[in-house]
Amino acid sequence: MRGKELLVIIPAYNEEENIGRVLDQLESLELSAFADVLVIDDASIDGTGWETRRRGVETVAHVFNLGYGESLQTGYHYAVRGGYRYVIQMDGDGQHDAGNVLPIYRRLKEPDRPDIVLGSRFMEGAGEYPVSLRKRLALQLFRLGIRGAAGRWIADPTTGLQGLSCRAFRFYARYNHFDDKYPDANMILQMLLLGFRVEEEPAVMHSRTAGKSMHRGLSPVWYMCRMLFSMLAVIFRIKVLKMDVGEAEDYG
Numbered sequence: 596m597r598g599k600e601l602l603v604i605i606p607a608y609n610e611e612e613n614i615g616r617v618l619d620q621l622e623s624l625e626l627s628a629f630a631d632v633l634v635i636d637d638a639s640i641d642g643t644g645w646e647t648r649r650r651g652v653e654t655v656a657h658v659f660n661l662g663y664g665e666s667l668q669t670g671y672h673y674a675v676r677g678g679y680r681y682v683i684q685m686d687g688d689g690q691h692d693a694g695n696v697l698p699i700y701r702r703l704k705e706p707d708r709p710d711i712v713l714g715s716r717f718m719e720g721a722g723e724y725p726v727s728l729r730k731r732l733a734l735q736l737f738r739l740g741i742r743g744a745a746g747r748w749i750a751d752p753t754t755g756l757q758g759l760s761c762r763a764f765r766f767y768a769r770y771n772h773f774d775d776k777y778p779d780a781n782m783i784l785q786m787l788l789l790g791f792r793v794e795e796e797p798a799v800m801h802s803r804t805a806g807k808s809m810h811r812g813l814s815p816v817w818y819m820c821r822m823l824f825s826m827l828a829v830i831f832r833i834k835v836l837k838m839d840v841g842e843a844e845d846y847g
Contacts, residue, residue: 600680601630601700604670606663607687611641617685620693628634628698629826635666638764643687664775671759671768682759682844691756692722692799701798710763710791711730713749713783713796714756731817737780740823741835744830745787749795752780756798763791772839774825777818782826788833 603621609612614634619651621632633653638660647654655669667684674682681703685691692765695714702712716724717734726734737752759767763786767773774781832838 599631602674604681604684605665605687607643608637609639609641610687611643613689614687624627625664631787635669637666661791663775664778671764675768680761682764684757686755689799695798703758709794711793712758712762713754713795715751716800717750718797720797724800740826741784781829785829
C-alpha cells in the first residue's frame with residue numbers, strides 16, 4: 596500500500612514534444628499529497644521515456660509497442676498492486692487539460708460513488724472543442740448505440756479522460772474485461788450493461804499541437820467500423836450469452 600489514494604495514468608507513445616508540458620501542468624496542481632503520477636511508455640522510439648525519467652516521474656516502459664489499450668491495462672495492474680482507491684487516466688499529447696483532474700477526483704469521491712466519471716467535451720461548462728464532420732457522425736452513431744442498448748445518453752462516448760473507482764479498474768485489470776486495442780465507446784457500453792455507475796463531468800480539452808495522432812489518414816474509418824462491430828459484440832456477449840453478468844458485484 597503506497598499511502599496515496601489516487602493514481603494518474605498517462606499512456607504515451609512518441610510524445611517527447613508534449614509529455615513535458617502535461618507533467619508541468621500536473622505538477623502545478625500540487626497533487627503529491629494524495630496522488631502519484633505514472634507514465635506508461637509504450638516502446639516509444641523518441642525521447643518520451645528519457646523526458647519522464649529526467650523529471651523523476653514513475654515510468655513503466657514496454658519493450659514492444661502494445662497499443663493504447665494494453666498501456667492502460669498496465670496502469671490498472673499497477674494501481675491494483677499499489678492499493679490505490681482511484682485512477683484518473685489522461686492522454687500524454689496535451690489534449691486533456693490537467694485542470695480536469697481535480698473536478699473528476701472530487702466527483703469520484705461524492706456520496707453517490709460513481710464507478711466511472713467521463714470527462715466530457717460536449718456538456719455545458721466544457722470548453723470549445725472543434726470536431727470534424729466525420730467525427731461528429733461517429734459520435735452520434737456511438738451515442739445512439741449506447742442509448743439503444745443501455746438506455747443512457749452519453750454526450751462524449753469517445754473520451755479518453757476518465758476517472759475510475761477501485762471497483763472499475765479492478766474489473767478492467769482482469770483478463771478479457773478490457774479492449775486491448777481501442778477501448779472507447781465499447782467499454783462504456785459494457786460497463787453500463789454490467790451495472791457499473793457511469794457519470795459525466797464537463798472537461799476542457801485542446802487540439803493536438805505536436806506529434807502524430809493515432810487517428811489519421813484512413814484509420815478513423817477503420818476505427819469507426821471496428822468500434823461499431825465491437826459494440827455489437829459487447830451487446831451479444833452480455834445480453835445474449837450473459838457473460839460477466841453478475842460478476843461486477845464481486846468488485847466492491
